[in-house]
Amino acid sequence: MKLIYFLTVYLLLVLTAAAQINLSGRITDAKGHPLPGANVFLRGTYDGANTDSAGTFRFTTSRKDTATLLVSYIGYESYAKKIHTNTTAPFIIQLTEAANELNTVVITAGSFEASDEKRMTMLKPMDIVTTAGANADITAAMNLLPGTQRVGEQTGLFVRGGSGEEAKVVIDGMIVQNPYFSSMPDVQSRGRFQPFMFKGTSFSTGGYSAQYGQALSSVLLLNTTDKTQNEGVSLSLNLANAGISYDHATDKSSISATGSYGNLKPLFALVHQNIDWTHVPEFGGSSLTYRLQPSKTGMLKFYGMYSDSKLGMNFVDPSSETGKTALQQHNRNFFTTSTYTDSWADGRWLLNTGLSYSYDADATTYSGVDFGRSSERWQGRAVLTRLLPANNSLLFGAEAHAITLKNTVQGINYALHDNYGAIFIESQTYLGRKLAIQLGLRGEYSSVLSRANLAPRLSMAYKTGLYSQVSLAYGQFYQTPDYRYLYLNKSLDFERADHLILNYQIIKNKRTFRAEAFYKNYAQLVREFTGQPGMPPQYDANPYRFPWGRTNNGGNGYAQGFDVFWRDQKTVKGLDYWISYSYVDTKRLFKQFFVAATPTFISNHTVSVITKRYFEKISTNLAMTYTISSGRPYYNPNRLEEGDKGFLADRTPVVNNLSFSASHITRIRKNLVVIYASVDNLLNTQNVFTYRFTADGKTRYAVGPQSYRSFFVGGMVMLSKKAKVNVNEL
Incomplete structure (x- = not known):
């Protein structure tokens, strides 16, 4: 055997x-x-x-x-x-060398990224909350970057000659219908969303991707976090509001819930107001976020929020007999969005889908007369991406929106409904490790206009060294006209802007230098004709007026200039500072303008200096921000006899502001506690944003900030031993 x-x-x-x-x-x-x-x-x-x-x-x-x-x-x-x-x-x-942040060019013209450590990192959530003057407001922090400027009496992002209506806020690919709290006369409203909701921020100053549209100037892309950062209950209290939040996470899911109530009486009792409040702003709200990972590659996110606010004020109104007009406002806002992302075939196919709904209603009266308005938007979106060898990719997708808008003006009800749809395709090709080309095409249709458009996009980048590159971006961008014009004239066409951007940047050893030049050509802008035939043109400087004149798309304009940005996080240990300078030269023939002129929201020169330092031994972060802007145009009716040369020829004084903030981290009975304080306009500068005149042109009113010098204090306690703050981001 x-x-x-x-x-x-x-x-x-x-x-x-x-x-x-x-x-x-x-x-x-x-x-x-x-x-x-x-x-x-x-x-x-x-x-x-x-x-x-x-x-x-x-x-x-x-x-x-x-x-x-x-x-x-x-x-x-x-x-x-x-x-x-x-x-x-x-x-x-x-073998072919794999792409990484050092050996591969990255297309960045017109864009500030903070969503990927391997790409260009600018502003993270912690940057936003620790920047003096931003007041933990995302859009306020963006206004400290090059290409933007603060327009103190108006709400929105003002980018490279564009108005606040020309920039859109997008969350996980979905347009936010009402990203700001309701606007008030001569008061800049905050954004509705908290910075720590988002893992990344991409702010475009122009030339953005074909995936997005309906923005003549820029888009602010916000990507929500995939998992809650904390565990347990957190309490917050400051001079404006009190809040509570709860976070819980498992291996495959997490949930976050918040609730808050705010009343500005305590703050206004300590900080002198330049506004005659009849009902101090009072507000409350809640939000719920749920995340589920149903498979190894899939991720489902749901976010919903509701807010309710009330206020009353007597604002300066030169057109009224008393010089003031009473305003009462009650706002209700609801926003929900859900997205699902997945991949298959070893990550070569990527799917991104979303569905959202938003509703906003302002019950507003001016001197008891109804000026209420509401908006409603449904939207769905699907994007499919195919990753190809050598880092190349092909993306295509579609989106659909159903928008309903209503407005009451002195007892007259206006309404419109728009079914808006878009399809888009975009490819990214790497010709070696030094040259990248991104080609895109977007097609849009609006039922209220009964018109379609086709918008090409092109971006290129060439790597000039191990840490440096140049980028070029070109594109056409369309936007549906302001709905107030469409109430009376639905035969209008899309407004259009053409962007051309040239960018140079070098990123090395936590230092960033960036210079960018741009040119924008505006076409098909809406013009309003308020004068009578055979009579001199008329101009109504009231910013709250409802347009009543004849309109067409005969307007045009241009914007050109350059930005410079420098950030240093290396030279001095713990010190982070950046300096930005923006120059813009622009003129437009649009709205009521009877001659091409620089709009009233434009400052030709803007400088921002931001410094932050974290002192590890005392667990304290200190920050200072200084901004200065050249004077803006304003309408002076007494210069009409000068003809075209006198229209918007006057300028306001220079506006400058110095802000300070401090935050301290400690633990009380093993619970993490954050205490913070800030002072805005530390030097108590009497800034003037614009001027307005009485109907007879004899009296001039200065429009300035809500308060000249203000301060704010508060704190937060996280009732969890697991709570932590990443001091490396401070």
Whole structure:
């Protein structure tokens, strides 16, 4: 029996050896240099080997006919190829270097990214809450970046000659219908969303992707977090409001809920107001966020929020007999969005879908007369991306919106409904590691206009060094006209802007230098004709007026200029500072303008200096921000006799502001506590944003901030031992 056993084993060994096939070869990079330690094997087997110092490999296999040879090496693209195992010739394989932040160009013209550590990092959530003068408001922080400017008496993002209506806020790909709290006369409203909701921010100053539209100037893209950052209950209290939040996470899901109530009486009792409040702003709200990972690659997110606010004021109104007009406002806002993302085929296919609904209603009266308004938007969106070899990609998608708008003006009810749809496609191609090209095309249709458009987009970037590059962006951008014009004239066309942007940047050792020049051409802008035939043109400077004149798309204009940005997080340990300068030269013939002129929301020169330093020994962050803007145009009716030269020829004084903020982190009974304080307009500068005149032109009113110098204090306690703050981001 033993002899038979040994003979059987011997025969099996001989047969196996006879069936073995030798495979060999050499692995190199694109220049022919050997890659030692590369992993070489056949798919679905244990047959393989690692390359030696010369990049060569050799192993045996029992596989016959065909097999798939795989090669992997850190920092290089994986290699896969079907081979015939009976071949005797050695395999000579060259691997392609994988893309990373140092060896690959990144398209950045017109965009500030903070969504990926491997890309350009500008403003993270912690940056926003620790920047003096931003008051933990996302859009206020964006106004400290180059290409933007603060317009103190108006709400919105004002980017490179564009008005506040020309910039859109997008959350997880979905347009937010009402991203700000309701506007009030001569008061800048805050954004509705908290910075820590988002893991990343991408702010476009122009030339943005074909994925987005309906914005002549820019888009602010906000991407929500995939998982809650804290665990347990948190309480907050300050001079404006009190809030409570709850966070809980499991391996595959998390939930966050918040509730708050605010009343500005305590704050206004300490800070002198330049506004005659009849009902101090009072507000409350709640939100719920749920995240679920149903599969290894899928992610479902749901976010919903509701807010309710009331206020009353007597605002300066030169057109009224008393010089003031009483305003009462009650706002209700609801917004919900859900998104689902997934991938398959080893991540080569990416799916991003979303559905959202928003509703906003302002019950507003001016001197008891109804001026109420409401808006409602349903939207759905789907984007499919195919990742191709060598970091190339192809993206295509579609979106649909159903928008309903209503407005009451002195007892007259206006309403319109718009079914807006868009399809888009975009490709990104890398021609080597130094040149990248992004081509896009977006098509849009609006039912209220009964018109369609086609908008091409192009971006290019060339790597000039290990840490530097130049970028170029061009595109056409369309936007539906202000709905107040469409109430009376639905035959209007889309407004249009063409962008051309040239960018240079260098990022090295936590230092960033960026310079960008731009040119924007405006066309098909809405013009309103308020004068009577044969009579001199009329101009109504009242910013709250309802347009009543004849309109068409005969307007045009341009904006040109440049921005410079420098940020240093390295030179002094713990110190982070950045400096930005923006110059814009622009003129438009639009709205009531009877001649091309610089709009009233434009400052030609804007400078921002931001400094922050975290003192680790005392767990305290200190920050200061200084901004200065040149004077803005305003309408002076006494200069009409000068003709075209006198229209919007006057300028307000220079506006400057110095802000300070401090935050301290400590623990009380193992609970994390954050205490903060801020002072705005530390020097108590009597800034003037614009001037208005009485109807007879004899009296001029200055419009300034809600308060000249203000301060704010508050704190937050996180009732959880797991709560933490990443001091590296302070």
